[in-house]
Amino acid sequence: MKSPLKNQWILITGASSGFGAAAARAFAAQGAKLLLGARRLERLKKVTKAAKKAGAPVAYFHELDVSQTASVETFMAWAKQKLKTQPLHVLINTAGGAHGVETVAEGKDADWEMMMQTNVLGVLRVTRAALPLLPHDAGATIINIGSLAGRAAYSGASAYCAAKAGELQITRVLRHELFGTGIRVSTVDPGLAETEFALVRFKGDRQKAKDLYAGTNPLVAADIAEILVWVASRPPHVNIDEMLIKPVDQADMGKVFKRPLK
Ligand SMILES: NC(=O)c1ccc[n+]([C@@H]2O[C@H](COP(=O)([O-])OP(=O)(O)OC[C@H]3O[C@@H](n4cnc5c(N)ncnc54)[C@H](OP(=O)(O)O)[C@@H]3O)[C@@H](O)[C@H]2O)c1
Numbered sequence: 001m002k003s004p005l006k007n008q009w010i011l012i013t014g015a016s017s018g019f020g021a022a023a024a025r026a027f028a029a030q031g032a033k034l035l036l037g038a039r040r041l042e043r044l045k046k047v048t049k050a051a052k053k054a055g056a057p058v059a060y061f062h063e064l065d066v067s068q069t070a071s072v073e074t075f076m077a078w079a080k081q082k083l084k085t086q087p088l089h090v091l092i093n094t095a096g097g098a099h100g101v102e103t104v105a106e107g108k109d110a111d112w113e114m115m116m117q118t119n120v121l122g123v124l125r126v127t128r129a130a131l132p133l134l135p136h137d138a139g140a141t142i143i144n145i146g147s148l149a150g151r152a153a154y155s156g157a158s159a160y161c162a163a164k165a166g167e168l169q170i171t172r173v174l175r176h177e178l179f180g181t182g183i184r185v186s187t188v189d190p191g192l193a194e195t196e197f198a199l200v201r202f203k204g205d206r207q208k209a210k211d212l213y214a215g216t217n218p219l220v221a222a223d224i225a226e227i228l229v230w231v232a233s234r235p236p237h238v239n240i241d242e243m244l245i246k247p248v249d250q251a252d253m254g255k256v257f258k259r260p261l262k
Contacts, residue, residue, distance in 0.1 A: 005027060012092045
């Protein structure tokens with residue numbers, strides 16, 4: 001059966017690693033055309049090459065820093081050029097992440113600001129710039145990547161929990177604002193997943209990042225990518241509003257089953 005995503009344009013932010021890179025491959029395998037953005041160009045180049053190999057008829061990348069309005073505007077002008085007169089079918093806002101594990105008492109302004117800049121303001125900026133490219137009544141979809149952290153509180157994550165709760169509310173607000181346009185809006189909210197997320201959060205400390213996943217079976221990026229493809233390929237009248245996906249080993253935030261290490 002022909003995929004409804006075949007030859008459709010998909011724009012992914014945060015495509016240089018983790019969920020975004022896996023989504024690029026998964027949408028490519030459906031025959032979709034890709035526009036990819038992130039800050040690390042070498043990584044984007046590799047993801048683009050892999051996407052073409054996986055079946056994307058075309059795949060392009062461009063530098064994007066979602067924490068900077070000017071960068072988002074330059075990126076979207078580039079995307080518009082690539083689209084020519086064709087519509088954008090799916091926007092996936094995955095750029096973001098957590099920085100640091102300090103309590104509020106010990107928190108660092110730079111970490112807090114970065115988490116708000118990417119997970120909250122980045123989603124707003126990119127969505128504002130992409131909206132004119134999304135057609136009405138044609139099954140176009142905006143998918144934001146939220147988190148279990150937007151729904152559950154835990155120590156050392158005040159700004160990240162706040163940022164992802166912000167993302168959840170932005171998604172809900174967009175459902176209201178886009179009411180009647182036929183543009184779909186979803187949030188896909190993962191729990192513990194093994195990507196570069198922990199490495200970024202622990203500021204490059206590989207051992208700490210490794211320890212987080214030791215003895216447990218976390219989600220992997222491909223699990224989420226598969227779900228993103230599913231959400232975007234529902235019939236045009238179906239909106240998957242909110243999805244929370246956790247590994248079986250995670251009952252809640254901070255309640256992760258760990259097997260003894262061999
Ligand atoms: N892994 C988890 O456990 C988990 C769980 C729930 C939700 N999430 C969320 O899932 C999303 C993707 O994270 P991931 O797990 O795939 O981690 P990841 O492997 O670290 O990927 C994060 C992506 O975001 C991009 N990014 C970060 N800051 C950016 C900026 N200022 N401008 C543009 N791109 C930026 C990174 O690209 P560059 O560094 O190249 O710019 C990278 O492509 C994030 O929003 C994260 O909060 C992750």
